[in-house]
Amino acid sequence: MEAEIWCLPEVKIGNHGLRKRVLHKGNSWKTPFPGDEVEVRYTLRLKDGEFFDSSHDKGTPFKFRLGQGEVIRGWDEGIATMKKGERAIFTVPPEMAYGEIGSPPTVPPNATLIFDIEMVSWYSIRDITGDGGILKKIMREGEGWATPKDADEVLVKYVASTEDGIIVSKSDEELEFSLTDGYLCPAMSKAVKTMRKGEKAELSVKFSYCSRYPGDAHCNNDITATNSKLTIDLELLSWKNVIDVMGDKKILKKVIKMGDGFDRPTEGSLAKVIYIGRKDDGTIFECKGTPEEPFEYICLEEQINEGLDRAVMTMRKGEQATVKVSSEFLHGTENGKWPPTASVLYEIMLINFAKEKSFWKMDTQEKLEACQSKKSDGNALFKAGRFELASKKYEKASKYIEFDHSFNDDEKSLASSLLSSCSLNNAACKLKLGKYFEASRLCTKVLEVDPCCVKALFRRSQSYLRTSDLEKAEADIKRALAIDPNNREVRLVYQELKDKKRQYFRQEAEIFTNMLSSMG
Incomplete structure (x- = not known):
């Protein structure tokens, strides 16, 4: 039997003379990592000598933490190669055992040790x-x-x-x-x-x-x-799973039931949902949809609470979740004021959703129709005083046609007209929102195509007037009046400009007078 063992193939481990013969293969592909708690059975003898130590005599496996210096280096490096259930013979040279000193009285100096080791198990320690x-x-x-x-x-x-x-x-x-x-x-x-x-x-x-x-x-x-x-x-x-939707802990979504697939709604998707809104005390203040007739809405069009809306856009079809929304998203949720520290909890299920068709998948006719549709939506929102949302509609309408080079001559003409109209309407939204530089940029875009567009000159002059750039405002107004002398709106803005200039002249005169007085 001894002769058969030494006929088995031997492999070298590392570069310091450690050798290993596998007597019995393990039953797994895993091996322990440094820090793991390892259990082994072993017998030990000197090379060409008798056995003098064995864990079998003690009745329990020997335990130690791998790679922590609790055993000789030959063990740390050799046992790290073993699988659960494996048994192997290790030949450990002196420099990886007890070296020149040995371990008196059992291990003499410069002794080569022979270990018969069985890997019982190990526990990963992190x-x-x-x-x-x-x-x-x-x-x-x-x-x-x-x-x-x-x-x-x-x-x-x-x-x-x-x-x-x-x-x-x-x-x-x-x-x-x-x-x-x-x-x-x-x-x-x-x-x-x-x-x-x-x-x-x-x-x-x-x-x-x-x-x-x-x-x-x-x-x-x-x-x-x-x-x-x-x-x-x-x-x-x-x-x-709890998802911090905005990354600031103001919208927290807890997944109760995972949804199907990987797709999620995006801005403009038609979502079908069922949800209940509860106050901190558990009182229901809002309830939408049933399994038979889910509530339908368009994502990010202010049709439901914004916090809940943004959480829905992280959900998958069939997903059930609770969504905790903080006070800053509660305006308009119900009549009455909410305390600054208030929050609400929604229980929601996303039944289904349908995304808008991507513009790059549309033919030219579909793009023109989509642009007209979004523009009409924007017009309705503008009339309702929802200027921020109307602006988004005009921007989306423009994207359908702005960079398309496949239109024929008739389609190009219609696209150009639609693009100018969307930009001018969007400029009107920006003026209402106090975003004057954005308004002037949109008007300039239209004037680059049509330098005689009175509406663009009129709205850009309003932007300049609001930012006190009076010279540019006057230049635009004079150009607009030269094209359309009887335009009442432009004349009213011209009068406003004159009043503002007179006000500035008075202020400058007062400042100059005060300066002279202080000098005298």
Whole structure:
């Protein structure tokens, strides 16, 4: 038998003379990592000598942490190559064992050692904080690859105890908490974010990571009253994804049921939803749609609460979620004022949605029709005083035709007319919104195509007048009157310009007079 063993192929490990013969292959492809807690059975003898040490005599496997210097270097490097269930013979040279000194009285100086090692198992140990403050030993691997994110709500079971076995806190049943708020101590939240569904772990937590979160009162004893380590047996049962929609925690969406596919609604999509809005005290203040007749609306057209609208645009078909919306999105939700700290909770399901056809997929006729339709929508919104939304409609209408080079002569003429009309209407919106530089830019765009457009000159002169650029305003007004001398609107603006110039002259005269007085 001995002769058969030494006939097996031998491989070198590293560049320092460590050699390995596999007697029995393992039953997995995984090998341990530095820091993992390893369990092995072994026998040891000197080269050409008798066996003098064995874990079999002790009745239990030998445990140590790999790569931490707890065993000789030959073990750290050799056992790192082993799989679970594997058995191998290692020949360890002196420089990777006890070297020139040896380990009296059993290991003489410069001794080559022969180990027969069986890998029983290992537990992965992760230094979560990088300073040894929270060590996580995986007792049972989890499913899949996903782990909870910072804002998610997790469902766990746990038992926390001191080094001498005193239980300081535990979950009587399943416990749910938000990782944003934390629970028990910082170590819980930090560790659970590294875990997969169904994973069981044992945490070794230093005193500095044992302090509780403010307001927590879940411990039978004061964890922070001792400098001993805390051991937490933790199991991650599941979690619910919480999405910070805007990145500022003002719209938080918690996924209750995952949707289908990967597509999501975009601006202008027709969404079909069912939702209920509740106040902080649970009172229902809004209810839309039923399974038989879902509520339909166009995304980002101010037809529902903006916070809820933006959350819907992160959802997939069939998804169910709760959406917490902060006070700044509550204007217009219902009559009456909301307190500054108020928030509402929506329970919503996205039944289905249909996206608008992308303009690059349209033929020329479809683009012209889409432009006219969006322009009409913008006109209706402008009349209703919804200038911001009207402006977006005109901008979208322009995009359908602005850069298309495939129109025939008749289509080019119509497209040019539509583009000018959308730009002028958008300029009117910008004037209403106080965005004067944007208004003048849109008018200039029209005048580059049609220098005699009175409407463009008129609206640009208004922009210049509002920004006190009186010389440019006067030039535009005079050009407009030269083209259309009887235009009443232009004449009214001209009169406003004259009044403003007289006001400025008076102010300058007063300033000059005051300067002379102070000099005298």
